Amino acid sequence: MTNEEHEALLEAVRVSSADWVPGHTSLTDLEPEERRLRLGYNPGPDEPSLQQREKRATARAMMEAALIADAPAPPVDVDWRSVDGQNYVTSIKDQGPCGSCVAFGTTATMESRIRILQKAPLSASNGSALPDLSEAHLFYCGNQAADRCVSGWWVQPALAFATSTGVVPAACFPYRSDKQDCILCDNWQSMTTKVDSWQQITSATAMKQWLATKGPLITCFSEYADFYAYTEGVYTYTTGEREGGHCVSCVGYDERKQAWLCKNSWGTRWGLDGFFWIAYGQCGIDAMMWGIESFATIYTPPTRRRAVAH
């Protein structure tokens, strides 16, 4: 970059009131072609183009700004296991040794959102009418990878499957962790719960507002070697290697703890009966989360009528 180009850039930043300061760096002195070679991200065949990503990011930022401006300040704490004494969080599940956490985080979030929309907490008279959803359907039918349990998955394709195909009740395709084939029960098409709309949220304030008003969120984070040893308290990274990405359902937060409350899928013997607190900003936990706004269909099994003797 020549001095003239640098001066022009300084002026452009000043005029636009942008909050960053340009300077000479190791990259600005490179030829344009060499500089382009150092740009990392290249969207895959099924991903939006760079231009589409920019448009979506701008629209999303505006939407989030509107959401934050219109909504009241989020409360000090939220815990969907106890809202007005009612529990909207379904039981802790166990993914076993299969890398299916994306499916577990997604179905857990769907289950809670359905219960909140239907005003059907677990203990209510209508609480048992809503079935838990099939992580197996989402993971073993929605994930097209050859070795799904080893390769893991991503949240957006999981939500896309939950939107286009939907997810059947767990009883229609019970989950096992030993690399199942996609084999569903008879008439499964009539038993699906389909997502209608969902949002990706990238601001912590918007995440808290969503949690306070709409329900849990899907979230993913970098898992380090010390995480498995968590038993209680607020987790912060202390030591060990980064071992990969993990996905869970965020079911609350507490401003006094400065932490998110999450539902894991490692059974009830781990952590706080399967749940954990993680400090704001730790391990990318709040870099982005996904919320489910509405459903196109919510499957409720037909009520069995008791036979009456005459």
Place this chain on the structure above:
Amino acid sequence: MTVLVTDVDRSSTVSVPLSEEVVLELEENPTTGYRWTIETTGDAVKELASTYTPSPAAGIGGGGRRIVRFLATRPGTTSIRAALRRPWEQPDRSINQYAITITVAGAVDDE
């Protein structure tokens, strides 16, 4: 030279020269809570390091490989046993076991 042992060497006996390194590589997915715990019986080899390498192509929840390096420190035999389990669960709840015997030959030059 390094001697590499993997899942295909399960339950076998492998002979290595003195002072050689033995590298044990096993598939692992710690994002599920399951990881290999290693135990050795005998002092022919000494564990140097245990590291985990995620697969670069893995998505969220994807796995990788546990790599445990041993050094053949003296002539004799060492049994290496590995169990894939969650550390907070009982040891008998492991879902996979691996065993290998390492025989370290004596150094001829010492005679």
